[in-house]
Amino acid sequence: MEHALGLEEMRLVEALRNRDEQAFAQLIRMYQAALLRVALMYVSSRAIAEDVVQESWVAVLNGIDRFEGRSSLKTWIFRIVANRAKTRGQREARSRPFSSFEPEPSVDPDRFVDGQWAAPPESWPEERLLDAEALRVIGDAIEGLPPSQRAVITLRDVQGWSAEEVRNALELSETNERVLLHRARVKVRAALEEYLMEDV
Amino acid sequence: MTETADQLSCQELVELVTDYLDDALPPAERVRFDAHIAGCDGCTGYLEQIRVTIAFTGRLAPEQLAPEAEAALLEAFRDWKRRP
Numbered sequence: 001m002e003h004a005l006g007l008e009e010m011r012l013v014e015a016l017r018n019r020d021e022q023a024f025a026q027l028i029r030m031y032q033a034a035l036l037r038v039a040l041m042y043v044s045s046r047a048i049a050e051d052v053v054q055e056s057w058v059a060v061l062n063g064i065d066r067f068e069g070r071s072s073l074k075t076w077i078f079r080i081v082a083n084r085a086k087t088r089g090q091r092e093a094r095s096r097p098f099s100s101f102e103p104e105p106s107v108d109p110d111r112f113v114d115g116q117w118a119a120p121p122e123s124w125p126e127e128r129l130l131d132a133e134a135l136r137v138i139g140d141a142i143e144g145l146p147p148s149q150r151a152v153i154t155l156r157d158v159q160g161w162s163a164e165e166v167r168n169a170l171e172l173s174e175t176n177e178r179v180l181l182h183r184a185r186v187k188v189r190a191a192l193e194e195y196l197m198e199d200v
Numbered sequence: 201m202t203e204t205a206d207q208l209s210c211q212e213l214v215e216l217v218t219d220y221l222d223d224a225l226p227p228a229e230r231v232r233f234d235a236h237i238a239g240c241d242g243c244t245g246y247l248e249q250i251r252v253t254i255a256f257t258g259r260l261a262p263e264q265l266a267p268e269a270e271a272a273l274l275e276a277f278r279d280w281k282r283r284p
Binding site for chain 1: 209210211212214215217218219222224240241242243245246249250252253254256257258259260262263264265269270272273274276277278280281
């Protein structure tokens with residue numbers, strides 16, 4: 001049993017089974033923000049997402065004694081939230097399927113002539129990149145993404161999950177995960193470029 | 201660079217960078233990608249900027265849990281704990 005769990009996750013599961021509040025506090029600090037972003041893939045407001053995530057935590061606690069460790073604890077928690085958010089979204093008849101997957105160019109087509117760069121990317125001024133403001137620009141760009149792209153880039157590039165972990169937690173196909181991540185990164189790069197290249 | 205039938209255009213290449221970085225391109229496609237990059241400053245610069253973007257995104261601190269949100273969740277935990 002519990003072959004999908006690392007040592008730290010085994011410790012957390014044991015602690016939760018012993019009703020250890022510190023372990024629960026650690027989990028919510030690690031995952032709450034990312035869980036809200038996942039819930040927002042399916043429901044229409046932040047308030048509903050918060051509701052869904054809170055109910056999901058209670059479901060996690062109620063299920064912890066029966067949790068068999070066939071997936072990691074992390075994947076299990078994210079799946080509970082994703083499933084509950086989906087159900088909630090459907091119930092409200094507002095389920096928002098993943099933002100379109102039809103092939104659309106993600107980089108501004110105006111930058112190319114006959115497939116070649118008309119305006120090749122200029123190199124970025126390093127001193128501005130190292131400015132705290134650049135991080136704020138990235139954060140704002142992520143905040144402004146469509147919900148599915150925002151959730152995927154948060155897990156992959158902010159939290160540092162692998163592609164496989166994200167696919168498992170969100171039940172996405174390999175292609176869809178990558179399309180969402182690609183679109184998100186292209187937009188964040190573009191926002192950063194706009195900030196870095198603007199006249200100072 | 202001049203384009204022939206089996207070469208990627210810059211516009212095609214930029215759509216493949218995420219697959220490339222995840223090592224998910226089929227081998228033949230990867231060869232075309234590498235061949236293009238080797239001779240194209242614009243695409244080399246673009247790929248580098250995507251790498252920089254990913255690295256800086258990784259420096260964002262995960263959003264802090266608001267104290268009220270934390271208090272509400274801990275309250276839910278205590279309710280659960282009190283249950284028989």
